[in-house]
Amino acid sequence: MAEKQLDDLFLDTLKDIYYAERQILKALPKMAKAATSPELKAGFEQHHTETEGQVERLQQVFEILGKPARGKTCDAILGILEEGKEIMDEYKGTSALDAGLLAAAQAVEHYEISRYGTLKTWASELGMKDAAKLLDATLNEEKKTDDSLSKLAVSAVNLAAAA
Numbered sequence: 001m002a003e004k005q006l007d008d009l010f011l012d013t014l015k016d017i018y019y020a021e022r023q024i025l026k027a028l029p030k031m032a033k034a035a036t037s038p039e040l041k042a043g044f045e046q047h048h049t050e051t052e053g054q055v056e057r058l059q060q061v062f063e064i065l066g067k068p069a070r071g072k073t074c075d076a077i078l079g080i081l082e083e084g085k086e087i088m089d090e091y092k093g094t095s096a097l098d099a100g101l102l103a104a105a106q107a108v109e110h111y112e113i114s115r116y117g118t119l120k121t122w123a124s125e126l127g128m129k130d131a132a133k134l135l136d137a138t139l140n141e142e143k144k145t146d147d148s149l150s151k152l153a154v155s156a157v158n159l160a161a162a163a
C-alpha cells in the first residue's frame, strides 16, 4: 500500500468538515427555536443560511478534486452538538439558557475555524488556489459568526443570565 500523503489527509479532512457542516445544518434550526433572545435567534437563523452556502462551497472543492462529495463521521462535532443538546434539555426555561446556547455555538465555530484554517493552508500547499479561496471565504464567515456571538455574549445574553 502506498504511503499516505498530504492530499489524502486533505481529502479526509474535507470529508470530516462536510459531515460536520451537514450536522450543523440540522442543529441550527433547533438552536434558533430554543433561543429566547431575539438577537440570538436571528443570529442562528442567519448562520443557517450561511451554512447552506458553505456546504455548496465544499461541494465545489470536491469537484475541483474530482471526487464525489461524501462525508466521514466526525466524532468531534457529534460531541460538541450533543453538549449543546444537553444545555437545551437541562437549562430549558431558565434565564441561563441563552448563555449556554451561545457558548455551545461558539464551540462549534471554533471547531470549524480550526478545520477551515488547516484546510485552507493545505490547499495552498497543494497548489489548489481556487480551493484555498473557497475555504478562506468560509473561514471568514465562521470568524465573523464567532465575533458576533462574542459581542452578543457580553451584551444581552450575559445580562439576562445574571438578572
Ligand SMILES: [Fe+2]
Residues within 6 Å of the ligand: 021, 024, 051, 054, 112, 142
Ligand atoms: Fe460552517
Ligand SMILES: [Fe+2]
Residues within 6 Å of the ligand: 047, 108, 109, 112, 142, 145
Ligand atoms: Fe459556523
